[in-house]
Amino acid sequence: MSNIIFYILSGITLCSALFVILSKNPVYSVLSLVITFSCITGHMLLLSADFLAVVNLIVYAGAIMVLFLFVIMMLNLNDAVAPAGKSFMSKLAAFVSGGLFLIALVYLLKGQQIGSVDLSSLDENFGSAQELGKILFNQFILPFEITSVLFLSAMIGAVMLGKKDLKDN
Amino acid sequence: MSEYLVLCSILFSLGAFGVLYRRNILVMFMSIELMLNSVNLLMVYFSALHNDQSGQVFVFFIMAVAAAEITIGLAILVMIFRHLGSINIDSLKKLKW
DSSP states (O other), X not given: OHHHXXXXXXXXXXXXXXXXXXXXXXXXXXXXXXXXXXXHHHHHHHTTOHHHHHHHIIXXXXXXXXXXXXXXXXXXXXXXXXXXXXXXHHHHHHHHHHHHHHHHHHHHHHTOOOOOOOGGGSOTTXXXXXXXXXXXXXXXXXXXXXXXXXXXXXXXXXXXXXXXXXXXX | OOHHHHXXXXXXXXXXXXXXXXXXXXXXXXXXXXXXHHHHHHHHHHHHHTTOTHHHHXXXXXXXXXXXXXXXXXXXXXXXXXXXXXXXXXXXXXXXX
């Protein structure tokens, strides 16, 4: 049963990821990226990472995608959307290098003997907020604090970059 | 080899392909997000495989760094649009000989 769900989700994920890249209008790209992230959330639920799935949905499909939509609407890309003349060769080069990268990855990973996930062997509250919080605030407390500094600097940087003219202050 | 490895490899290469294929900076950012998310999914898979929840904590940090990166990147993009009137990456060629 979960195998069927996995294959359906994977199909939707890959199709919408392809649509993100190939669609001409950035708004459609954002919307299909939301679908992709929702499918990845489904994959995380299949792997019993419940809390992380919810965080993924809120942070990625919610916050970051809304940020993208705001920027697209703010820029008013009516005439800027028109594609600049781009040679066939560079598209072909992108296709060939992407395909070669995929072949290299699959070839490297092919021989690996990796067992399948046995969900019944996991702890009862594997991936719950309680368990993750215990690890986060004991083992990873220093990276957690550094992340807060990173967010503060990102916030200040975004505000400074977004100002109309820096000399005005 | 497992299906998740194949899925994440395909997603990651789709992201890399998108960065090379598109000239729109917004879509390039979205492709980077795709790559980050495929790695996140792989992290979750391995954490379930090894019954070790540290991998899921790493996904938190990847998400935090991605959020900060996207914030700064979009601010820079708005600035580029104000100066050049375009978000095509080919218009950023002032340093070109």
